Amino acid sequence: MKVLKRQKKCLKVKNPRLITVSRYDKRKSHDKIVMALRNLKQIYPNIIYTSIGYGEEEDNIKKLTKELSLDKQVLFLKNISFELKNALVAKSHVFVMPSITYKKSVEGFGIAYVEAAQFGVPSVGGKDGGAADAIKHNETGLICDGNNLDEIYSSIDLILKNNSYKEFGIKAKEYSLNFHWDKIIKEYLKLL
Secondary structure (H helix, E strand, O other): OHHHHHHHHHHHHOOOEEEEEOOOOHHHOHHHHHHHHHHHHHHOOOOEEEEEOOOOOHHHHHHHHHHOOOOOOEEEEOOOOHHHHHHHHHOOOEEEEOOOOEOOEOOOOOHHHHHHHHOOOOEEEEOOOOHHHHOOEOOOEEEEOOOOHHHHHHHHHHHHHHHOHHHHHHHHHHHHHHHOHHHHHHHHHHHO
């Protein structure tokens, strides 16, 4: 409960708000998001990053957050309700998951980007894997090289600068309608 009270307070005073909902594994680039946050904090002193998930890299990401003195900018949550997760995504400005190919592991379709888009939240995704199927570059979000810290930083900054996330978010919400089952089935039937 203590964490949820902190999140509620942060939503009132912290701005802009970044979020990731995913497992903690190397290909999701949580470490690079945290490193980019260190520089973003210089431009956006009240920035907050909510990271929802669990996984083998969790302790490493938390350690990095502490080493970079970002404890007040990063909130880690796991085992929360579906409703709370959706509420947190809806209150965010940018969904961030610049995935990479790690060993032979690659991001699939990227449903998490579409889920964020349904709430009018644009995404920053990685060029490797399925993010490009769910994000229209320069319209509903940005695709960047998840191995390149400068690209991750620049992409997040570009969406936040001049509240550009609002326009990206409007387009993301419109684009997310293409992923409703009725449209997918019609497209599938055309292929048959």
